[in-house]
Amino acid sequence: MIRYNLKCENAHQFESWFQSAEAYQSLASAGMVECPGCGSQKVEKTLMSPGVTTSRKKAATPVEAGSHDAQPVMSAPDPKMAEAMAKLRKHVEQNSDYVGSNFAKEATAMHLGDKPSRSIYGEVAPEDAKRLAEDGVPAVPLPFIPKAKTN
Known part of the structure; x- marks a missing residue:
């Protein structure tokens, strides 16, 4: 599975998971990737930073919100x-x-x-x-x- 940060032509940003890069390309070219905010099918991938953690960094820093090891936090x-x-x-x-x-x-x-x-x-x-x-x-x-x- 791969997660992409996406942006539509109206500058709405969102993210979505795909089976693979090829699956994203297939769905996007078929017009099946759509902005949840406005419904636009003109969607493109945006810059993402990989979630890389070294063993030293993992031991020295607390878990970041949104990482795979984070505990869910309930909020409004x-x-x-x-x-x-x-x-x-x-x-x-x-x-x-x-x-x-x-x-x-x-x-x-x-x-x-x-x-x-x-x-x-x-x-x-x-x-x-x-x-x-x-x-x-x-x-x-x-x-x-x-x-x-x-x-």
Whole structure:
């Protein structure tokens, strides 16, 4: 997995995880990488600094927030981020079909051409998500739990 810092044409900055650099290129060229703030598909990678820690530095400095070893800190949600998440959820729910736990099966069938292509969302087990990525099936994790799972 690789994390990229991204910026849209409207200067909104965000980050996203991808299976590989090739997966990012494939999704970006297909118009599937979209700004969560404004929906723009004109997105580019921005400068990132790698998270390199030497054993001496690790022992001498406390864990930085956001590193893999950091403990989560609970705080009030950023209102702009909450608004962007709500907007993303609304867009996904209005423009996609909810397929529940059949997501991996449906996405694979569409990828192989066995079913017509359409926008779907749902749940997938971690091992199935890994298989989808390995098979090159275009899928991205959503930053929210579908409403169908919250009632």
